Amino acid sequence: MNFDRKDRTTRRDFVKHVAVGATTLVSAGPSGLIPADPNPAMPGNGQHEQDNVIEAASNFRELVGRVVKEKNIVSDPAVLEGYSRDCSFVAASMPLLLIRPETREEVQQVVRIANRSRMPLVPVSSGPPRFHGDTVPSQGEVVLDLARMNHVINIDTVNRCATIETGVTYGQLCAELKRSGLRLNIPLLPRSSKSVVASRLEREPTLIPKYQFDYIDPLLTLEVIYGTGDDFRTGSASGPGALETLKADKVNPWGPGSIDYCKFLSGAQGTMGLVTWAATKLEVSPSLQKIYFVPIKEADDLAAPLIKILRQRVADECLALNNVNLAAILAKNWPADYEEMKKSLPPWTIIVCVSGYARRPEERVSIYEKYLKDICADLGLRSQSILPGAEGKENAVLELLSGPWEKEPYWKLRHGGSCHDIFFLTTLSKVSSYIRILKKTAVKCRYQGEIGGYIQPMVQGRGCHCEFNLPCDQSDSKELAEVQRFFMDASKTLMSNGAFFSRPYGPWADPAYGRFTEGVNALRKLKNIFDPNNILNPGKLCF
Amino acid sequence: MDTLRDYKYTMESCNHCGQCRFILGPKMKGWEYAEVCPAYHRYKYDAYSGQGLINIAQELLEGTLNYEDDLLAHIYSCTTCGACDVNCKSVRDMEVLDTILALRVKCVEDGRGPMPQHKEYAGNVAARHNIYGRPHAQRSDWMFEGMRLSEGAATAYFVGCTTSYFYPDIARNTVKILQAGDVNFRLLKGEEHCCGAPLWRTGQREAAIKIAQQNLDTIRKLGIKTLITSCAECYGTFRGFYPRIAKPDFEVLHISEVVNRLLANGVLRPTGNVKMKVTYHDPCLLGRLSEPYVPWSGEIKPYGLHEPPKQWRRGTYGVYEAPRKVLRSIRGIQLVEMTRNEENAFCCGGGGGVPAAFPDFALSTARERIDEARSTGADAIVSSCPLCQSNLEKASGISGNGFRYLDFCELVAHAL
Amino acid sequence: MSLPRSIYKMFERVVGTEYISDRPHILAAYRHTSPQDGRKPASPDAVILPGNTEEVQAIVRICRRFGIKYNPVTSLLSVGMPPSDQLKVVLSLRRMNRVLEINEKDRYVVVEPAVRHVQLKPELMKRGLSYPVPSVGPSCSVMANFLAKGEHHNQHSTSRNNRYLLGYEWVMPTGEILRTGSLSNDAGWFCPDGPGPSLAGLVQRSNGVYTKAAIALDEWKGPRIMPAEGHTPSYKVRLPQDRHKVFIFKFPTLEKVRDVMVEMGKAEIGAAVLKFFYATAAVMFTVSANDFWNTWNSGLFQKELSKAVWVYLATRTPEEMAYEEGVMWDIVREMGGEEVDKSVRKIWEDNMDFFIIVSFLQRVLKLGGGWSPILHCESLPHSFEIAKTIPEFFNSFIDKGLVLNAPHNFQIIPIEYGHGAHIELLFFYDRFLPDAKMIPQELMKQSSEMDLRHQHYSPSPDKEQLYSNFQFWATKIRNAF
DSSP states (O other): OOOOOOOOOOOOOOEEEEOTTOOEEEEOTTTTSOOOOSSOOOOOSSHHHHHHHHHHHHHHHHHHHTTSOGGGEEOOHHHHHTTSOOSSSSOOOOOSEEEOOOSHHHHHHHHHHHHHHTOOEEEEOSOSOOOSSTTOOSSSOEEEEGGGOOOEEEEETTTTEEEEETTOBHHHHHHHHTTTTEEOOOOSSOBTTOBHHHHHHTTOOOSOGGGOSSSSTTEEEEEEEETTSOEEEOGGGSOSSOGGGOOSOSOOOSOSTTSOHHHHHTTOTTSSEEEEEEEEEOEEOOSEEEEEEEEESSGGGSHHHHHHHHHTTOOSSEEEEEHHHHHHHHOSSTTHHHHHHHHHSOSEEEEEEEEEOSSSHHHHHHHHHHHHHHHHHHTTOOOBSSOTTSTTOHHHHHHHTTSOBOSSSOGGGTTTEEEEEEEEEEOGGGHHHHHHHHHHHHHHTTOOSOOEEEEEEEGGGTEEEEEEEEEEETTOHHHHHHHHHHHHHHHHHHHHTTOBOSSOOGGGHHHHHHTOHHHHHHHHHHHHHHOTTOOBSTTSTTO | OOOGGGGHHHHHHOOOOSTTTBOOGGGOOOSTTOBOOHHHHHHOOTTSSHHHHHHHHHHHHHTSSOOOTTHHHHHHSOOOOOHHHHHHHTTSOOOHHHHHHHHHHHHHHTTOOSOHHHHHHHHHHHHHSSTTOOOGGGGGTTOOTTOOOOTTOSEEEEOOHHHHHHOHHHHHHHHHHHHHTTOOOEEOGGGOOOOSHHHHTTTOHHHHHHHHHHHHHHHHHTTOOEEEESOHHHHHHHHHTGGGTSOOOSEEEEHHHHHHHHHHTTSOOOOOEEEEEEEEOOOTTTTTTOSOOOOOOOEEOGGGOEESOOOOOOSTTOSOHHHHHHHHHSEEEEEEOOSSOGGGOOOOSOSTTHHHHOHHHHHHHHHHHHHHHHHTTOSEEEESOHHHHHHHHHHHHHHOTTOEEEEHHHHHHHHO | OOOOHHHHHHHHHHHOGGGEEOOHHHHGGGSOOOTTTOOOOOOOSEEEOOOSHHHHHHHHHHHHHHTOEEEEESSOTTOOOOOOSSOEEEEEOTTOOOEEEEETTTTEEEEOTTOBHHHHHHHHHHTTEEOOOOTTOTTSBHHHHHHTTOOOTTTTTSOOGGGGEEEEEEEOTTSOEEEOGGGGGTOOSSOOSOSSSOGGGGOOTTSSEEEEEEEEOEEOOSOSSOOEESOTTOOEEOOOTTTEEEEEEEOSSHHHHHHHHHHHHHHTOOSEEEBOOHHHHHHHTSSSHHHHHHHHHHTHHHHHHTTEEEEEEEOSSHHHHHHHHHHHHHHHHHTTOEEOOHHHHHHHHTBGGGGTOOOHHHHHGGGSOOEEEEEEEEOHHHHHHHHHHHHHHHHHHHHTTSSOSOTTOEEEEEETTTTEEEEEEEEOOOTTSTTTTHHHHHHHHHHHHHHHHHTOOOOOGGGGGGTTTHHHHHHHHHHHO
């Protein structure tokens, strides 16, 4: 497949094929298909090409202007600047244009236009700061910011799921859910402006592993606009008929048929299609909740209690934070409180919540806290309701775990305004080995900076998200270089030791796909089906 | 007697679930020793199984399959152990083993079967009343001085061909046990003919019926009401084949059942100490295939309703407990179980004419069984069938390490 | 049509002479007419028994080169090849039966295709672990169930099988080998997704050959060895009553049954909560067809089980059992339920293998024909909506005497504590009726029409234009691979 782009001026007519109440297929000619274009247009170098780019952009803008409100098409460099970079090491690049659609119809029309014009798009749905480089343009793309598609379409209290547009944020949804007796299984302290749908699509780990049955969970059904401009609904949202008349509750994520289309969109960084709305699971809010802390001195001791706690499904929230991260989250006055807390907190703290629900909550809590106590005692550890090293902060932790981070700056940015995260998946039994590898690499690189640590068991404890946060001052070039050196070296070393970078953002993509030849071929086959002209976030992953 | 056509319902009912090849769910123990069909275990193809054979039977009946070169060998590469039959019957109302046996009858009637090695059986039986062709006069050579026989007793000890000619100690030990239990019994001596098992199970039904009839006539003539045997093949044949010829008017008991009764009544008390860990091998025709056959003829109505109701032989009431109770009663014996035991016992490889026609297959089956026995940590494998003994001893000898085979009667006699 | 000798020899060079056959009597096992729908598969031209992934790959490449269709099988429960003039072979994977790894800490097991439930389940029970076992029965392939997204009785506290499928090794139709997810980086078997977009969405049993798969494991709270007593066919499998209990409650309406399931899901109690088939229960727990009729004609099962909920509580301690039982009774009483006849409950107490491993599908066919073509997976309320409409098409079949009079013979099993559900209608028919094979076809057709009328979620390839034209994409994907 040739992803190089060349100038294209060919016009295409298209006939819209609409089945009764069905989603739409965009087709050209009797075959009903837009043939894959081996030579899609690409803005290139040189004056001639630059003129072509300007003309293409202008044409594109004019066409988009017919389907999107004028106020939602932005070319102001001051605004575009905000989309040209993020906190990652991905090189900054100005987008050509910013479009803010308000409806799924607008999204579809824009994609169709982009497809015809071979105009690359970069989808964004979360507010800043962004961290992973997946939303940074690289080739003068048009940014499609879906933040204005922020309707909470439905909260289903019987089936415990919420259907939301892509622009709905954690801040918005968590607040709305407070009234319903239900809660989201959320990641650790997501930004308030973070898109829930994007978070689910990117398989971000969540705090309550017992509710997660695979890595796609809790994402359910969704609607996607493929790079072809066709729309598609997955699972039991697919039909029969139009979305408005669906009788199904949209909770079966699989299919339709024997292929699980939702999986192709997960971890895809918007390269396969643009999701306009999704259904995601909700859980019952506990009527009684108690929080416990298990101080851990040696990283080698982290895995055993977590393995048992997860195997026995003792806990709701279950995670581990090192002193750096926990202090960064809890410190009131910066940096005095932070430094003090960092010293007084144990190297690692496992945080576990035990819950009771509507009926006999005290009984449940009593039984499960005993299980927790016994598990810890068997291992020579102690679960306690006091947070050692930060006594009095227990309720604050409980409160923090229940929603997004609301304050400014974001907790990861408290050190110096920026943060680079190394994260990957592994199994609980291997966590301590990776902590050791990271420490050794830090010594080798003479890295003197802070390293935040976050261990999040996933999928009932069968997998684990390992995250190491490297805060830094983005404006300090020396410090940045040091962080970057360490970041790259550590990533490479971890990867070569079997850490699974399942979400290969930015510089991780090449090494992640380097040895995955058959997989890359397969992914490109899919890409060629869903986005044959490679207009969606080109250059990301292996595309 | 039923022909292959009478088993159409069975043949058409198979939905290839595979239960005929694997141990039953409630008896599962692990990855090892989970397959119950010796042929499937050895040859790997699905056609080597209860399912495969009844599929073949159906096609042969319908004419869609012809007698090709190796078809006969395939049909006879089955020990007729009945594991498939009993497993299928745990979930369905089908007669898998009877279909396989009827298939063999068809092969014989069509002039194609049995295997050349089996054809000798019929001739030997006709001429000398035993399948081995040994002189009939030597049938009772095993007898010994001091035997106390009660001529005219209503109980008879049926020795069997293999015991008489090859494993005389089994007979001697059986007699010792019966004498110790004050059982009044007689022998049939020259009037004992082959029970007919090898003929029955190789499809030579007419010959089997003939020899069986001779035995039935003798039993009736002598007024025998209880027949005791120490051979599982004989036992299963008297219980499973003879009722197809005539309604039985005598009880058939295996020596293990007799000993168990005598122990329960306090007549026998084993006093000897046999310090040994053993595992018991359930012979097919003493275990799962030992229930009495009750002829049925009727109609299979919609939804499988059999009218009149049919008495099925599902292996529920096989002779499993009696030998085990007896073994446990012997001081010093520690009885351990194999994974495939009781109704799911793995065949020794000695039945269905397989040792004669396919000695390698018979041996590999026996080796599998010895392997399983050894895996229990036992010092010896115990069973109560001379055919099992023959095959298991051969396998044990060949595989080395001298894993012992002990006959049930030998152990009991020793303990007394 | 038989396999050309030259091609036969190529296959033979891969697996050896012992493991390939084109003998008609060997192939008879693969072309037997299915009793439930009267369908006779076309005979394959050969059967090949590969022993490892490399042999599978070589075979697939040969097939691709010469345009030979192949059908990988392990158990033959649903073997079937469309009649075709093309050359076709069966790949029997029965030699590939190793358990490659049991990782107790990280809770997964790696198996080859021919590992059967009856082998794997007890190995895991010994280690205090378990995985969802669909009701296909002990002799069926573990991997095939997971590839086919099997359903099972314990979905209430777990999920559908496909959630439990982890990394896998796939010989693609092109002959390339794909190892997805964490295997891509030699990181192990624990994650099927990534890097980036998940290729696990491609998993379909009938696409290429899957040669290894990892299955996720849960804790098993029961005894380490299957506690079976007695002999076939009436084993008793009882679990320690202080930590394993089964209850069956009947309710006045199906709505109450639904509400109970919703509430038990919210309370997160119960290892299994389901509404089971009542006629199938009578088939399963009787020994012969005649016994079934005696039981069925007594009317007990119809009276007790047509609107019933089964609850299996499995806990670690008696205290936890007391808690879960207390919550269960709170919910049942709120919903107006009562326990069924003690004799019915006793059946399940004596047959707790119902929740462990059970020969369901085999027993279902005891009466002759009978299958369950009508499967849906959506929400609990939607499943009960579907259940309400079953009489619309089903009753006419009963009235004509074409199927057993069992209008409530459907099961509904919640998934993931009520986040979804599975409904399945099972009917019994006499296959010796004239045109009996039309019965399942006609039933499925009418069920499908009913679904359309009521807009139930039930995607089928011939209605794909109503389901986001999924066949358009499925065809593209199939052609690409």
